[in-house]
Amino acid sequence: MNGNDCIKIKSSLYDYEVEFVKDFTDVLQGLGEKCVYVIDKNVYGLYKDQFTVVPEDRIYLMEPVESKKNMETVMEIIGFWSSLSVQKSWKVVCFGGGITQDVTTVAANLFLRNVDWFFFPTTLLSMCDSCIGGKCGINLGEVKNQLGVFYPPKKIFIDTHFINTLTHGDYLNGWGEILKFSLTNYADFYEELKSEKSYIPCDNIEYYVKRGLEVKKEVIEADEFESDYRRVLNYGHTFGHALEAYTHNEIPHGQGVIWGIDVANYIAYKEGLIDEAYYLEIKETIKTCFLTDEIVVDDPLRLFEMIKKDKKVRNDTLYFALLDGKSHLCVHPVKIGQKLENVFMDYLRSTNEYYNN
Numbered sequence: 001m002n003g004n005d006c007i008k009i010k011s012s013l014y015d016y017e018v019e020f021v022k023d024f025t026d027v028l029q030g031l032g033e034k035c036v037y038v039i040d041k042n043v044y045g046l047y048k049d050q051f052t053v054v055p056e057d058r059i060y061l062m063e064p065v066e067s068k069k070n071m072e073t074v075m076e077i078i079g080f081w082s083s084l085s086v087q088k089s090w091k092v093v094c095f096g097g098g099i100t101q102d103v104t105t106v107a108a109n110l111f112l113r114n115v116d117w118f119f120f121p122t123t124l125l126s127m128c129d130s131c132i133g134g135k136c137g138i139n140l141g142e143v144k145n146q147l148g149v150f151y152p153p154k155k156i157f158i159d160t161h162f163i164n165t166l167t168h169g170d171y172l173n174g175w176g177e178i179l180k181f182s183l184t185n186y187a188d189f190y191e192e193l194k195s196e197k198s199y200i201p202c203d204n205i206e207y208y209v210k211r212g213l214e215v216k217k218e219v220i221e222a223d224e225f226e227s228d229y230r231r232v233l234n235y236g237h238t239f240g241h242a243l244e245a246y247t248h249n250e251i252p253h254g255q256g257v258i259w260g261i262d263v264a265n266y267i268a269y270k271e272g273l274i275d276e277a278y279y280l281e282i283k284e285t286i287k288t289c290f291l292t293d294e295i296v297v298d299d300p301l302r303l304f305e306m307i308k309k310d311k312k313v314r315n316d317t318l319y320f321a322l323l324d325g326k327s328h329l330c331v332h333p334v335k336i337g338q339k340l341e342n343v344f345m346d347y348l349r350s351t352n353e354y355y356n357n
């Protein structure tokens with residue numbers, strides 16, 4: 001080994017590791033000749049000079065849009081590998097964010113009843129979050145993430161230089177998850193994040209990626225197949241997803257999650273799980289660091305309707321990831337009804353005052 005930082009992940013399929021690398025091109029050569037590549041089209045365009053060691057006729061260029069995250073694309077990739085007579089001993093090498101990761105996971109899992117795959121995440125979100133856990137979701141028609149398998153990469157290589165070319169929105173998508181992880185466990189992590197000098201760009205981003213992964217590692221090792229505890233990772237995602245859907249994805253995922261964390265904290269405060277001071281303290285961090293402008297919801301009832309479609313609703317009860325103490329989350333049942341609707345309306349009113357005073 002060359003002494004790079006590593007995080008080891010235990011899984012019932014096989015253990016695997018994340019290695020932080022200084023220059024991904026060094027690793028590429030070490031993977032050998034029998035490789036096929038799935039590369040995010042935009043990433044390939046931006047970093048073409050560094051992919052010169054990769055034979056062009058072995059690359060499937062992935063168009064990274066939700067409408068391509070489906071079985072048609074998976075079959076196209078599999079057809080491409082088949083045309084190259086790829087054998088089980090070959091390696092699949094993937095570069096991209098969560099979209100490219102999700103289709104590659106399914107294709108690598110199905111082809112020849114599974115071929116080993118290696119992942120180089122290129123977005124902040126895929127570095128700090130989706131690259132571990134083995135989970136993936138691909139879309140079925142219009143419905144997001146309806147199909148999926150558990151099939152982790154054999155190894156993940158993180159080169160944080162890729163972050164430099166992300167858009168502000170894609171940077172924020174990663175920060176949404178990092179903020180979530182910092183509140184999931186370890187008060188010191190949140191305190192450090194709160195006092196960071198600059199978030200976009202951030203000189204210490206590799207440190208936050210590592211800490212985020214360490215929190216996720218603990219959760220997935222305790223509950224790999226999301227039977228219960230892993231649901232804490234949905235913190236901020238219930239209202240976050242609803243906001244994304246309500247704005248037809250105009251508000252990016254990360255911004256939705258950060259807002260969803262604030263809504264969830266207000267609900268936790270009203271449920272008596274945390275006190276008002278803690279809710280307000282995190283709210284201040286959110287306003288100062290990430291959401292400097294208020295998110296205005298013109299038609300709150302329409303957004304509230306979307307909550308009912310959340311996957312975590314059973315018998316009109318939402319199994320909500322909420323804080324129940326400092327940097328501690330629980331899965332708390334909340335009935336979807338008039339009371340929750342009133343709490344949500346109160347949240348919007350009080351937040352409007354908060355931002356405008």
Ligand SMILES: NC(=O)c1ccc[n+]([C@@H]2O[C@H](COP(=O)([O-])OP(=O)(O)OC[C@H]3O[C@@H](n4cnc5c(N)ncnc54)[C@H](O)[C@@H]3O)[C@@H](O)[C@H]2O)c1
Nearest residue numbers: 042064097098099100122123125126130135136162165166
């Ligand atoms: N499998 C999981 O555990 C998991 C977890 C979370 C999210 N997801 C899925 O991941 C997807 C979102 O993934 P994402 O946010 O990582 O990004 P993405 O794959 O959706 O890509 C977003 C954009 O960033 C661009 N991009 C990627 N790397 C870049 C770079 N280095 N420089 C410039 N541009 C770059 C892409 O070309 C694309 O335009 C969603 O489909 C979501 O459902 C999966």
Ligand SMILES: [Zn+2]
Nearest residue numbers: 177237253257
């Ligand atoms: Zn998320």
